[in-house]
Amino acid sequence: MHSHPNARLTQKGRLRLVSQHLEQGRSLRELATENGISLRCAYRWLARYRSGGPVGFPRF
Structure with a gap:
């Protein structure tokens, strides 16, 4: 997978x-801090998961 x-x-x-x-x-x-991302980004990923499941995470 490319990122x-x-x-x-x-x-x-x-x-x-x-x-x-x-x-x-x-x-x-807590998870955002551990992974070096913003809380806003973590909420964005959660929203994408809720709207599309694992497929909701695009591959770059």
């Missing part, structure tokens, strides 16, 4: 972050 040069996480990493939030109940703020 753009500034991406902090790959598609798998984004899915893992969202899964940890939904399945383990971890806070998005």
Whole structure:
């Protein structure tokens, strides 16, 4: 899978972050900090997952 040069996480990493939030109940703020992304970005990925499932994460 290709990722753009500034991406902090790959598609798998984004899915893992969202899964940890939904399945383990971890806070998005905590996960965002651990992964070096903004809280806004984490919410964006969560919204994409909710609207399209794993397919909602585009590949770059």
